[in-house]
Structure formats: C-alpha cells, structure tokens
Amino acid sequence: MATAPGTSFHCEVEQTKDENDFTVTVVKCKGRLVGQSADEIRKVVQPLIERGGRIALDFAEVDHLDSRALGAIVGLKVSAINKGLCVLMLRNLTPRVKQLLSITNLLELFSS
Numbered sequence: 001m002a003t004a005p006g007t008s009f010h011c012e013v014e015q016t017k018d019e020n021d022f023t024v025t026v027v028k029c030k031g032r033l034v035g036q037s038a039d040e041i042r043k044v045v046q047p048l049i050e051r052g053g054r055i056a057l058d059f060a061e062v063d064h065l066d067s068r069a070l071g072a073i074v075g076l077k078v079s080a081i082n083k084g085l086c087v088l089m090l091r092n093l094t095p096r097v098k099q100l101l102s103i104t105n106l107l108e109l110f111s112s
Helices: 037-051 067-083 095-103
Strands: 009-017 023-033 053-065 086-091
Touching (some): 023 037, 037 067, 037 086, 053 067, 053 095
Parallel strands (some): 053 086
Antiparallel strands (some): 009 023
16 A cells, blocks of 8 residues: 555664763654554564663654554553663654643653
C-alpha cells in the first residue's frame, strides 16, 4: 500500500551524552506519528527498553500524533517504568504535540 504524501514517518537511533555525561540513546522521530507508524516506533524502542538506560524520544520533527501513536508512547513509558533501570523521556516537543500531551494530562508522565 502506498503512503499518502505527508504521512511518512521514520526514526533514527543514535548514542549521545547528556549534561551529566550519562549515555543517552536518542530516537530521532520524523514525520507524522499516526496509524501504522505507532507500530514502527514500538519496534524500534521496545528492544532499547529491554537493554535499560536512558532513552530520549526526540520529537523536534514530529508534526502530528494520533490516538494510536499516543497509546504507543504511553505503552512504551509504562514498559520502561516496569523494567526499572530505564528512563524514557520526550524531548524537543513541537507546540502541537506538547499541547496534545497537556490536554490529555500526559505531559507530567513524560517530564520525569
């Protein structure tokens, strides 16, 4: 099935250091996180959670989330919490994504 224009999504994974010199796995997400792309982000992030450590989902280039994608990132956060020794955070939220997380009372969940 062809992807409609403007709906493509992909992730890139890289290792970096934070301000405290801790290693952080950054998952740079780009595009519209909707429908099937929710499955893609799960496939990329779940194995990282199993390894533990700090994981940051960088949403600087994510311009839209739908309910399925929102459910996927909440599920990943719950997996990280249940795993222990794993911190999953969101960074570089666009105003639209930040507003959605705020409206759904999920912004605080991802602030820690």
